[in-house]
Amino acid sequence: MGIERARRALAAAGLEDRVMEFDTSSATVELAAEAVGCEPARIAKTLSFAVGDRVALVVCAGDARIDNPRFKAEFRTKAKMLGRDEAEERIGHGVGGVCPFGVEPGCDVYLDESLRRFDTVCPAAGNAASAVRLSCEELERACDGARWVDVCKGW
Template sequence: MHPRASEFTDRAADRGVEVDAREFPEGTKTAADAADAVGCEVAQIASSIALVADELVVVVTSGANRVSEAKLAALRGVDPADVRMADADEVKETLGWAIGGVPPFCHDRSVPVYLDETLRGFETVWAAAGTPEAVFPVSPERIEAVADAEPADVAVE
């Protein structure tokens, strides 16, 4: 197992969460790639997207959705013009993970996490496990509990 995936599974275990990380050498960089690899719907891919909206936040969104910057701005009480994607350095420095491998929890620093409410319609979703080649199955409720995530309407309509 890739050292970063092992690190994630160890961090999760420290929080009482068993992770069944599965690696796909061909990569799971996009939601469609991940869905093809694990054999699920694109909507069941839980993509952790890092954005800046007065501070770095993580939005765990369905792979079938795009994050609405306007809806995130309203949640955060900031001007929509001030919401942007976090850059690779910000993601690595704050969360400790590289873009494409950001898990929904076990970040280096505590940040606000929002859970796309459409994910709650699935029993199991698949999230990144520390690298762009590793994913793990998890219930949306578990993400919500472990990440202290706020369910929210964050999808572009």
């Protein structure tokens, strides 16, 4: 279900031909990097947080971590990740395949500055055995309404 939602959203941006599907799991940064054939930092992981009654999806580089003070300053709340059991219902994609494409209403997408240092990045495409290779400009276009933030550290 998730990969079809992602495909439809990517098709609306003219990027459906970029979806890659794998015979093995790409559910973690390391597994995704191996499947795609890139360095782990280029994997654009999508982290999901409860922010009031909405979901904030923060897409960041594979080597980045949430900086709690920056997150709190940006979102005016403590960083609280969604539980595994909430992800699919609230986002439309299950854990391991969470991506910023084709998400449920009530999800807001934020692209972290940690991604901008790369010419291409590879987020998941809706399930735990998929990815899509995009430039940052294409990622922004595919995430209709996304906003850039600076809430990560360690990269």
